[in-house]
Amino acid sequence: DQQVKQNSPSLSVQEGRISILNCDYTNSMFDYFLWYKKYPAEGPTFLISISSIKDKNEDGRFTVFLNKSAKHLSLHIVPSQPGDSAVYFCAASGRNRDDKIIFGKGTRLHILP
Amino acid sequence: GAVVSQHPSWVICKSGTSVKIECRSLDFQATTMFWYRQFPKQSLMLMATSNEGSKATYEQGVEKDKFLINHASLTLSTLTVTSAHPEDSSFYICSAPSQGIYGYTFGSGTRLTVV
Numbered sequence: 001d002q003q004v005k006q007n008s009p010s011l012s013v014q015e016g017r018i019s020i021l022n023c024d025y026t027n028s029m030f031d032y033f034l035w036y037k038k039y040p041a042e043g044p045t046f047l048i049s050i051s052s053i054k055d056k057n058e059d060g061r062f063t064v065f066l067n068k069s070a071k072h073l074s075l076h077i078v079p080s081q082p083g084d085s086a087v088y089f090c091a092a093s094g095r096n097r098d099d100k101i102i103f104g105k106g107t108r109l110h111i112l113p
Numbered sequence: 114g115a116v117v118s119q120h121p122s123w124v125i126c127k128s129g130t131s132v133k134i135e136c137r138s139l140d141f142q143a144t145t146m147f148w149y150r151q152f153p154k155q156s157l158m159l160m161a162t163s164n165e166g167s168k169a170t171y172e173q174g175v176e177k178d179k180f181l182i183n184h185a186s187l188t189l190s191t192l193t194v195t196s197a198h199p200e201d202s203s204f205y206i207c208s209a210p211s212q213g214i215y216g217y218t219f220g221s222g223t224r225l226t227v228v
Contacts, residue, residue: 104156
């Protein structure tokens with residue numbers, strides 16, 4: 001049973017436009033959500049996170065939106081840049097520091113010139 | 114910031130041999146270390162959680178006798194793939210909670226190829 005789902009395996013976006021990556025989850029006990037960016041043969045890099053008490057968190061070009069009732073979150077990147085081309089993982093965890101992170105399968109983002 | 118150093122970054126070994134992967138927290142204490150495995154085009158799958166001074170907790174379907182995890186100190190956790198087979202070839206990544214209650218730091222990963 002996949003608790004964190006990223007239904008789009010890939011996404012292509014024109015440079016300068018907005019990239020929107022979506023994520024759905026099934027476990028209502030998740031309290032914290034994270035987005036990671038990963039280049040090939042490297043470890044994931046933390047991008048942005050959001051607590052379940054918020055519905056939006058913004059950091060520069062990256063904004064994460066959380067809709068708890070729909071168990072859905074999305075990552076917006078605007079404007080998209082060539083260096084944003086990577087695999088993006090949505091992840092979720094409980095409220096405790098040592099809770100494990102459950103990852104989605106990832107979405108490969110291609111930024112087109 | 115918090116850094117987790119993972120070694121080796123890549124390794125090729127023969128079938129039947131064992132390989133040890135190390136993860137060290139360089140500027141913080143990691144009482145917990147998560148070990149993940151990634152297959153091509155698939156998610157990061159949690160294999161096990163190691164805790165300093167106690168036995169690791171393995172996820173369902175992960176063979177504890179095959180993937181030996183040791184968390185000997187607050188800064189070092191190791192994963193040993195014993196009697197490796199080609200199907201064990203994968204990308205292994207460790208991660209530790211850091212930067213306060215909501216942070217996690219990942220190692221750079223180890224690409225294991227078993228021939």
